[in-house]
Amino acid sequence: MRVAVVGQGYVGLTGAVALALQGHSVTGVEQDPGRLRILNAGEAPVFEPGLPQQLTAALATGRLRFVGGLAECHRRTPFDIVLITVGTPPAPDGAADLSQVTSVLEQIGNLLPVPRVVLKSTVPPGTSSRLADAHPWLRERYAYNPEFLNQGSALEDWAAPARIVAGTWSRDSERALRELYAGVASPWVATTPTSAEMIKYASNAFLAMKISFSNEIARMCCGPDVDVDRVLQGVGYDPRIGHAFLQPGLGYGDSCLPKDTAALAHWAGSVGIPAPLLRATIAVNDAQAGLALQMLRAELGAALRDATIAVLGVRYEPWSDDLRAAPSRTVVPAILGEAARVRVWDPATDPAAVAALFPAADPAPDLSGAVSGAHAVVLLTEWPQAIEADWPLLASRLAEPRLLIDGKNCLPPERMAGLPVRYRSIGTRVPVPATAPTAEPQLEATDGAGPTAPA
């Protein structure tokens, strides 16, 4: 199929690459001239594991190119399908800002012949219907096909999505979508556009709820003889629950969960549905980033005013450079408001981006430089460099009171035990005892029932 993908961000670019590799002829349309220049140089303007290699491979097939506008290409050889993958960022009141989507639809409505349209951007329930009321030509040639990819595994998710949700008003539109995904063997959910919109928001609300639930349980796991890691491990082994997203920290902060939960809550309010569970999920999350400052205040007291704090990591996840809603954006300014100096270290984020986000902080060139002489460390990203660091050495370079706040619960507590630091995590974490040697099993004489289990 001849496919246009409008919007070359995380979703659009990985989609354009994946669809070209699957055999479609793909034109990626990007309005940002800077982004377009990078794409036309054969490079990826966003970070995604494997993307540079797959982009090169897709360009080598001759089936992928990038342009600044739809109209000219469509005039020469019409597209069969136009995928819309533009942003739907949060408006100040939490609602999804749909202006990028409506502007693209205006452009598509002026194309002749009018192509099929597949909207993949995340939009509130009822949006597709309203769009079709405003653009009646859309109804017969439209699919709402939400995207569920995870940053960090976006290309794998395009190649083998956990499910494909096809929200259409006609068999014909569904058939066209099946042709687009020919060869992809994923469960297929055929439904209306409004249900498809709800599936996307409900999925993200549920994932957000699992994280807020973990954070609430972690706050309850605060005694000396309770271990939040074992508690959530034990809970997650229930196949009805699962381990994914059962992870305490300083709150969810990828590019989707904060904005999508806010947009769903806004939409629910607009139609008079109280949605208390969703609102509690958001409230727990909003409070979570404040825990870092609470711990600093509790441990350092008045000394916080003259303290140097090292913040390790500005990303929410190491495998994504998307900083749009990273908890660091709340945590670092909050600490800057109370501490004398804040040093920020992140091994992969452009120092200019860090300086632009936190102009009052000192960028640290390396981990040791960030930590040396600091009174406290706040870990915000599970960087392998930080997890595997020589913590006995780093701890020795800290200044009293040598506080180490693990905002991701990712440092092994058994390695933290015995270090000259005050290790604090989200809920109590207990070192796992070293496993007893198993080379020489101790067989004991019993009453014939075989060897006894170790105590």
Ligand SMILES: NC(=O)c1ccc[n+]([C@@H]2O[C@H](COP(=O)([O-])OP(=O)(O)OC[C@H]3O[C@@H](n4cnc5c(N)ncnc54)[C@H](O)[C@@H]3O)[C@@H](O)[C@H]2O)c1
């Ligand atoms: N990022 C994710 O992990 C993810 C996952 C699932 C769903 N989504 C949803 O997918 C949508 C896109 O997300 P994203 O993170 O890729 O967004 P993004 O902001 O990274 O990218 C959007 C791109 O569209 C371009 N654009 C906007 N208007 C345009 C126009 N008229 N013509 C050409 N280009 C235009 C922008 O310049 C930008 O490059 C959002 O609705 C988001 O909620 C995102």
